[in-house]
Amino acid sequence: MSTTDQARVTVPESHAKAPRMSRYTRTNKSNQGLHTKKSILLTIIMGALVLYSLLPLFWLFVNSTKTQAELLNSFGLWFSGPNALWDNIVATVTYNDGVFVRWFGNTLMYVVVGAGGATFLAALGGYGLAKFNFPGKKAVFAVVLGAVAIPGTALAVPTFLMFSQMGLTNTPWAVILPSLISPFGLYLIWTYALDAVPTEVLEAARMDGAGEFRTFFTISLKLLAPGLVTVLLFTLVATWNNYFLPLIMLSEPTWYPLTVGLKQWSNQAQTVGGDVIYNLVITGSMLTIIPIVVAFLFLQRYWQSGLAAGSVKA
């Protein structure tokens, strides 16, 4: 351990402390400012944004309490007719032999395995890139940055053709495997790990004889926790809302996630002899967003801190 190495380690640490201090004092100041002078304009803008964000949710809730007939014959933004919420929920989960429950289970599986796996892989990769030197690191960096820029939609069809040759289409793997890759998550963990896991801690662990894996699982992973939650939230939202990939990959409704399944219900309105079940589509949509909203509320503070970490370093 040369002195330059030591210096390199201490510098980011002091950096990390300095902005935290200043941020703290700054917020205090601006808080005081808020108490003395309220900005009416900002309040109005904020209120408008809140309304804008909540209105669709309100619509969704209001309309999931209506029957199919009331849905078409009443004002969209207020309740009308007898409250059919419970009937709608029962009908949603029992329609077509309870296929909605099956889709719900599929989505859960894709999210747990896909988003969980993506987070784990991002942690492994990001940590490795941040804390180890190896030839070609810059090339990997370039590839990851490039991959962040390519939308998954553009890769869906080539991926389909590849999976088809491997015989994986129309199986859950076709949805799970592409979900495991999160270049953005990798990048985020990388920048986060640069600071959150001090190199001297790793040195100390190595001195004490811990293997690299043990160091990673017992020390680094804990230090990386806030970053991991952020990545988990990103991938969670992405897999929960995943529509195009499963649409392309799956033809059996038994493997559909909620997104594709609800679309199929909605399309019944365009089919000869098909049931028009907009009320179930709406109720199903509401049931679909509840878990993701709950997850968000629980994890949002990590999300914020993780976002800040990423932005400062980038």
Next chain:
Amino acid sequence: MKAPHSTRKALRRTAVVVATGLALSMSLAACSGSGTGSTAASTASAADITAALNEKSTITVWAWAPAVADIATAFEKEHPNVTVKVVNAGTGNDQYIKLQNAIKAGSGAPDIAQIEYYALPQFALSKSLADLSAYGFDSFASEYTDSTWGSVKLGDGIYALPQDSGPMAMFYNKAVFDKYGLTVPTTWDEYVATAKKLHEANPNAYITNDTGDAGFTTSMIWQAGGKPYTTTDSTKVSINLQDEGSKKFADTWNTLLSNDLLAATPSWSDEWYKGLGDGTIATLNIGAWMPGNLESGVKDAAGDWRVAPLPTYKAGDTASAENGGGGDAILEQSKNKLVAAGFLQYMNEGAGTQISIDAGGFPSTVADLNSDKFLNATSDYFGGQKINEVLVQSAKDVVPGWSYLPFQVYSNSIFKDTVGQAYAAKSDINAGLTAWQKASADYGNQQGFTVTSK
């Protein structure tokens, strides 16, 4: 089976573009050799099919029509060794995307797929579908209406058996007509006049809705006598969306559009169903499969709606067109074509046709159309009217000689960007049609067709 759907979702459109691009670039390479195709394929007799049905086998059918599952159950009862797996792989475009991808990938396609008439040439000319002449199905010609048989007979081959059909008629809300003292128009000039009268009497009410729909537009051009698309030798295509018929339609519709007489409600949306129920959309010029959708989707308006022949351009004329509808085809990929052929025949030529009709489909089989039972059926929803008399007459009046493009699915997907712009700006539809023609021709040329744009 479903209405002509243009692209309401950009995402969906991108997918079709990607998918059709893949399929076509592959298919043209495959069919550049011989124009007549798979006549050399082994021919099978009815006895071969019967023999195959007695052996243990499983086939997969992709279809979104609800009746197909019931037909499969009935079929399995008669042929206990055969298992028919019915999969709803998506409605219309969604399913075509998957089908194109599976064809391109070389595996994963079903044995039988439901394909609408407008999309059939795209799959047939790329040699993705089996020529059913090999199973003697060409002898069924006289059992189907001319227009549906014409839609499945492409070149010398038969590429699907028709299931339902959509001869057009004017569905109108009689309660609205009575309320405002309107008479049922028989010509398009009268239709425009009725539209004005209605909209003046009630500014919230419109004669019909139209936000620009490729399927509707092509059907209306068909009725006006236009023949904008011709394909010869499977790669030589000519497009002329400014022929006499196309212009006739566009000029009439321009009057409605520029005078703000069309409701800007997209078809198949919840507002559309609402408008059909509360009388703000007074008529629909649409395929004969519509009654089932009105009955299930617009229950409140029971007793209000009636059916009349589609208005014509000249008083006393009879002219109609097909709108929507489709058949079922056997994929070249299928490893069990004999069993597939057996089921296909049962479904669309045998006992299955009645099951389809019972589920609300409008048949394409002449015997069913002309049966007394069918013609004399009264519908309570339509105030006791014998609606099938009007609809069957429309099937007989369909203008002959129409054909779609061999890349119609793609072409329809860019309708919104071209003709749709004219609708949005309430400007000349003819200009929109010209732009649509150019964009379609460019695409065809890129895909290896020789497109003549007139």
